Amino acid sequence: MKTYKYIFATVLAALALSACQEEEITEFPDYTKNWFELQDNPDDSVAHAMYQFYKDYNIPVFANDTIGQQQRVDVFGHEYTHYETLTLSYSMGGGASAYTEPVVDNFVCATRQYIPAFLRYLRANIMPLTPKKVHIHSILLVDQMYSRSFGNDAFKGLNTLVISNVANLANMSDKEKKAMQGSILRVLYGDYITHTDEYNAKLERFYNVSRDLSPSKDIYNMYTGYLRQYVTGADPTDWNHPTVEEVGFLGPDPSNSYYTPASTFMDIMMYCQAILTYDEAEFEALYGQYPYIMEKYHILKEIIETIQ
Incomplete structure (x- = not known):
């Protein structure tokens, strides 16, 4: 029995050595090139x-x-x-x-x-x-x-x-440049915020400001004509109210003006852009008459201010 064990161990060792040698033969150092390292060209x-x-x-x-x-x-x-x-x-x-x-x-x-x-x-x-x-x-x-x-x-x-x-x-005008600045920063902040666990509790508060107004149907990706039916206390015969702003959204979904923002991610991105484009006085001038928007604004603004 010991003899068989010795032969088996010897075969395993030989195979391992062969594998190591094969790895050395098939190694291609050039394939590890760092494509993100730029070189200078003073003539260009x-x-x-x-x-x-x-x-x-x-x-x-x-x-x-x-x-x-x-x-x-x-x-x-x-x-x-x-x-x-x-x-x-x-x-x-x-x-x-x-x-x-x-x-x-x-x-x-x-x-x-x-x-x-x-x-x-x-x-x-x-x-x-x-x-x-x-x-x-x-x-x-x-x-x-x-x-x-x-x-x-x-x-x-x-x-x-x-x-x-x-x-x-x-x-571009100064206004257009300012809007573009908000768009670029919105992408950076929005992506970071939605993938940082420490913000999860605050983000749930942010989402629930609007969601709590419609307990029987998710208010995200909702046909705006249904708001009057599902928002608590709304008049089902009034086609003009509540508006998307009155339930805490900055506007309808950018891809479909007949629906509320299609996802919580879209809601976050819309708020990030507005917060990073306007100062507080400018934001209040635009949305101060909507208490649910202002509530969500302060939640997300607090998060943004913690990111250094």
């Missing part, structure tokens, strides 16, 4: 501006979702070209509505000549207001995009933050 003013932003904030900036390519060999010994691309089709923010997932369907790459000016805009208006807790893996600059999420100014994918309007910045 645009590339140099992107590199300087990267050095200052440790955030690589790209003008195309294909960020590199590399010749590789597959397991059968065939050569092929690997293209490294940014992931735009997935967001940590969850569902953008009841029927779609957040995704960038299409975009127009940024016009290179406008990139340095746009980076100066980001330096002055976005980076000083971006908390250290909020991680930006990379930035993809585009001229236009269409997103099945909330708005087409900015979108946070798996490994990049897509920001639009690069070529249009010079023609």
